[in-house]
Every structure is written in structure tokens, then in C-alpha cells.
Amino acid sequence: MKKFQYLDRSPAPQPLRQGSCCTPNSPCLRCSMIRLTSHRFAMFHKKFGRLPGQDDELFFDETQLRPVRASQDEIRSQIFAAAQVYGLNCFVLLSYLGLRSASVYDERAL
Numbered sequence: 001m002k003k004f005q006y007l008d009r010s011p012a013p014q015p016l017r018q019g020s021c022c023t024p025n026s027p028c029l030r031c032s033m034i035r036l037t038s039h040r041f042a043m044f045h046k047k048f049g050r051l052p053g054q055d056d057e058l059f060f061d062e063t064q065l066r067p068v069r070a071s072q073d074e075i076r077s078q079i080f081a082a083a084q085v086y087g088l089n090c091f092v093l094l095s096y097l098g099l100r101s102a103s104v105y106d107e108r109a110l
């Protein structure tokens, strides 16, 4: 009998299986969002010792004891951090999430 006890574990930052939608070097938006989300799940778990619920903020302010939505600048840097770890195109993600700004675009072009 198999037991599944994934829920109390932090999601491991392992690469997702690639579908035909994209290549490992240039993940599509959908796969990028999945990786970004799983990364933030892991960060949330690390910080708060539990997995986020439906109403919890994945892009939380790290200085707060409870999951409070971070500022837009903070969210951008969280996306940049995830993009670096997973090789994601952060500009696609930022555009998708409506967070793209000219200054960030100039300063941190990958």
C-alpha cells in the first residue's frame, strides 16, 4: 500500500518534467509560472513552517511575521530571485503579472 505524505513537506526545487511546450533553456510562460509558484511555496513554507492556503500571499513581505503582500519592488526582486534559480525569463513573468517597470528592465537585463 502506498502512502502519500507530500503535504507536510516543502516542495523541493527540482526541475519539472518538460513537455513539448518549451525547452529547458527557455521555459514557456505556463511552465515558468508553475516553477515560480512552486518556488514561492517553498519560500513560504520555510518562513512560516506551513504551506500557504488559498488566501495566503505567496509574494509576502519577509520582514512580517504573517504573510502580508510585499511591495511591488519586493515582489519584483522575489521574481528575479526565482528566475535566477530556475533560469526563467523574468520579463515574461513580470509582464504577465503586470509588474514590469522601465527601471528594472534597464538595470537587470538578463
Ligand SMILES: [Zn+2]
Pocket (backbone or CB within 6 Å): 019, 020, 021, 022, 023, 027, 028, 029, 030, 031, 032
Ligand atoms: Zn512549457
